[in-house]
Amino acid sequence: xxxxxxxxxxxxxxxxxxxxxxxxxxxxxxxxxxxxxxxxxxxxxxxxxxxxxxxxxxxxxxxxxxxxxxxxxxxxxxxxxxxxxxxxxxxxxxxxxxxxxxxxxxxxxxxxxxxxxxxxxxxxxxxxxxxxxxxxxxxxxxxxxxxxxxxxxxxxxxxxxxxxxxxxxxxxxxxxxxxxxxxxxxxxxxxxxxxxxxxxxxxxxxxxxxxxxxxxxxxxxxxxxxxxxxxxxxxxxxxxxxxxxxxxxxxxxxxxxxxxxxxxxxxxxxxxxxxxxxxxxxxxxxxxxxxxxxxxx
Numbered sequence: 129x130x131x132x133x134x135x136x137x138x139x140x141x142x143x144x145x146x147x148x149x150x151x152x153x154x155x156x157x158x159x160x161x162x163x164x165x166x167x168x169x170x171x172x173x174x175x176x177x178x179x180x181x182x183x184x185x186x187x188x189x190x191x192x193x194x195x196x197x198x199x200x201x202x203x204x205x206x207x208x209x210x211x212x213x214x215x216x217x218x219x220x221x222x223x224x225x226x227x228x229x230x231x232x233x234x235x236x237x238x239x240x241x242x243x244x245x246x247x248x249x250x251x252x253x254x255x256x257x258x259x260x261x262x263x264x265x266x267x268x269x270x271x272x273x274x275x276x277x278x279x280x281x282x283x284x285x286x287x288x289x290x291x292x293x294x295x296x297x298x299x300x301x302x303x304x305x306x307x308x309x310x311x312x313x314x315x316x317x318x319x320x321x322x323x324x325x326x327x328x329x330x331x332x333x334x335x336x337x338x339x340x341x342x343x344x345x346x347x348x349x350x351x352x353x354x355x356x357x358x359x360x361x362x363x364x365x366x367x368x369x370x371x372x373x374x375x376x377x378x379x380x381x382x383x384x385x386x387x388x389x390x391x392x393x394x395x396x397x398x399x400x401x402x403x404x405x406x407x408x409x410x411x412x413x414x415x416x417x418x419x420x421x422x423x424x425x
Contacts, residue, residue, distance in 0.1 A: 141380065145381045150287040151302070153286070170354075189345065190204060202390075203396055205248055219365065221416055335396055372407065
């Protein structure tokens with residue numbers, strides 16, 4: 129089932145995503161990369177959690193749950209996307225390591241131009257049940273790479289440059305742009321679901337449970353990986369959040385640009401974008417009750 133969406137609508141989605149990525153990049157400073165060079169271990173653990181553990185666990189969930197192929201592809205696609213633009217705020221509320229969160233956002237955003245299509249292609253290829261659906265669309269990975277370079281790479285580069293050249297202006301507009309990004313995504317999700325609620329109602333209950341279980345699993349796994357590598361509690365919280373907060377807007381962009389609005393994929397990406405914010409904030413408020421030096425945090 130494909131969700132009808134006009135070329136003008138897809139163009140608007142692409143523009144909004146470029147705007148969102150520009151806003152994300154305003155949070156990135158050159159100093160963030162110096163921090164990575166000085167203390168690479170937390171960032172390395174976070175990158176492993178996000179680019180290896182997250183898609184691997186997602187592949188396992190799809191293989192065990194055996195959902196409709198479009199839902200499985202949606203889950204793998206979201207897992208292949210970079211961290212969401214609200215993860216820094218959620219880490220701050222959770223009393224995590226904000227500098228680490230920003231550094232991981234910077235790394236995952238820059239790497240996503242290559243890693244998103246690469247991860248999605250690799251993990252989807254391991255599940256035979258998904259292959260017929262992928263073949264229907266004759267997905268061109270070179271085109272996806274080019275699109276992501278234009279819609280992510282270019283806005284991110286401009287955002288980093290703008291933040292470096294005009295720090296005062298950036299400080300004034302940063303919060304407003306980030307708030308607009310969240311509003312744009314929520315409005316777009318409501319628009320997509322409202323127009324197609326009848327077609328999607330049969331999938332809804334399964335998607336809610338699938339995303340809830342998957343999101344809880346990967347957050348827990350991210351925390352335990354950070355704990356196993358003996359990172360401080362503040363870093364564990366941040367890595368858990370960064371592992372569970374993915375860019376659902378980018379996933380929607382890919383669905384409509386390369387999968388003709390495949391209904392199951394769009395529904396997973398849309399619900400993930402809503403749920404990860406709710407789950408992240410619930411976890412953040414829980415953690416905020418205890419200072420990170422407590423062993424039970």
